[in-house]
Amino acid sequence: MVNARDVIGALEHGGYRLTAPRRALASLVAGREGHFTADDLLDAARRRHLGLGRATIFRALDALAELGIVERIDLPSGEHAFVACEAAHHHHVVCSSCGRATWASDHGLERVAAEIGRETGYRIDTHRLELFGLCAECLAAKAST
Amino acid sequence: MVNARDVIGALEHGGYRLTAPRRALASLVAGREGHFTADDLLDAARRRHLGLGRATIFRALDALAELGIVERIDLPSGEHAFVACEAAHHHHVVCSSCGRATWASDHGLERVAAEIGRETGYRIDTHRLELFGLCAECLAAKAST
DNA sequence: GTCCAGTTGCGACTGAGTCTCAGTATCTTG
DNA sequence: CAAGATACTGAGACTCAGTCGCAACTGGAC
Numbered sequence: 001m002v003n004a005r006d007v008i009g010a011l012e013h014g015g016y017r018l019t020a021p022r023r024a025l026a027s028l029v030a031g032r033e034g035h036f037t038a039d040d041l042l043d044a045a046r047r048r049h050l051g052l053g054r055a056t057i058f059r060a061l062d063a064l065a066e067l068g069i070v071e072r073i074d075l076p077s078g079e080h081a082f083v084a085c086e087a088a089h090h091h092h093v094v095c096s097s098c099g100r101a102t103w104a105s106d107h108g109l110e111r112v113a114a115e116i117g118r119e120t121g122y123r124i125d126t127h128r129l130e131l132f133g134l135c136a137e138c139l140a141a142k143a144s145t
Numbered sequence: 146m147v148n149a150r151d152v153i154g155a156l157e158h159g160g161y162r163l164t165a166p167r168r169a170l171a172s173l174v175a176g177r178e179g180h181f182t183a184d185d186l187l188d189a190a191r192r193r194h195l196g197l198g199r200a201t202i203f204r205a206l207d208a209l210a211e212l213g214i215v216e217r218i219d220l221p222s223g224e225h226a227f228v229a230c231e232a233a234h235h236h237h238v239v240c241s242s243c244g245r246a247t248w249a250s251d252h253g254l255e256r257v258a259a260e261i262g263r264e265t266g267y268r269i270d271t272h273r274l275e276l277f278g279l280c281a282e283c284l285a286a287k288a289s290t
Numbered sequence: 291g292t293c294c295a296g297t298t299g300c301g302a303c304t305g306a307g308t309c310t311c312a313g314t315a316t317c318t319t320g
Numbered sequence: 321c322a323a324g325a326t327a328c329t330g331a332g333a334c335t336c337a338g339t340c341g342c343a344a345c346t347g348g349a350c
Contacts, residue, residue, distance in 0.1 A: 019297060054338080059297085059298090091261065112252045117276075122279060123284055126278070129257075131272040133269040134270070135266065136267065162327060200308075200329080200330070201328085204328085225306085
């Protein structure tokens with residue numbers, strides 16, 4: 001989770017203009033616990049009568065992804081979604097029940113990647129690890145039924 | 146890489162009917178080194194005048210994914226692609242230059258996943274690791290220029 | 291206040307993937 | 321081997337995410 005001020009600050013710092021639509025989007029993105037699709041934001045914007053166009057949302061999301069405020073993830077269903085996150089390298093853990101996304105630090109994955117590089121002869125440049133499962137709350141909720 | 150006979154055998158074993166379009170698709174999928182999109186197959190089918198419909202290809206690909214003969218991967222560009230592979234659990238290493246895909250065994254990733262589960266409180270059910278880089282050949286080709 | 295590049299919203303467009311439906315082919319059973 | 325049940329197929333219409341082009345607008349530097 002991230003707050004709107006940080007998003008706006010990052011945009012400003014990244015050389016982007018601070019426009020009304022971007023401020024609006026910052027507040028929509030900020031505070032989201034889970035992953036969201038571009039369409040989720042579009043709906044939310046419509047519901048709040050912010051008057052944001054589809055293209056604007058996609059463009060702003062691109063900018064945020066560029067800045068590392070937001071990251072694209074691919075759900076197991078094949079959908080494209082985003083999560084708001086801090087810029088440092090990390091991995092996403094997504095709850096398949098409630099959609100909440102958490103991020104986790106590296107835990108030796110670099111070493112695994114390096115080893116796979118050695119095994120296959122590839123020079124590994126980037127990697128993506130996405131984990132799916134149940135978050136503690138959903139786990140508890142499920143256990144208590 | 147996988148051969149057509151295996152693909153056909155798996156379909157038969159999985160309770161699918163062995164139809165001409167599926168045989169044709171098996172031979173298209175078999176022998177591919179790299180990843181391919183549904184559209185690649187559609188093109189290839191058209192070029193060989195196999196007369197396969199778009200829907201048929203998607204359906205057959207779903208069936209193959211179900212059987213684990215083929216696996217969906219998400220390219221960094223956001224495209225959806227497939228790779229033919231063996232069914233055992235493994236990870237994909239994709240060459241960002243020539244598109245070739247190789248698979249690598251686990252190398253302790255299970256442990257990393259378990260540790261991340263512990264850190265975040267999630268019960269991790271599945272994970273996806275995708276690695277991108279340059280394969281040995283592209284690396285050599287690049288070095289010799 | 292003025293100006294201009296960066297930005298916006300609109301609507302048309304594209305391309306991947308799905309759905310429907312009538313016709314066809316496969317496998318099973320006798 | 322014939323016949324029937326039904327899984328499968330191709331065509332094309334459709335949907336939906338994401339992009340593009342463009343005229344109008346606006347933030348912020350001066």
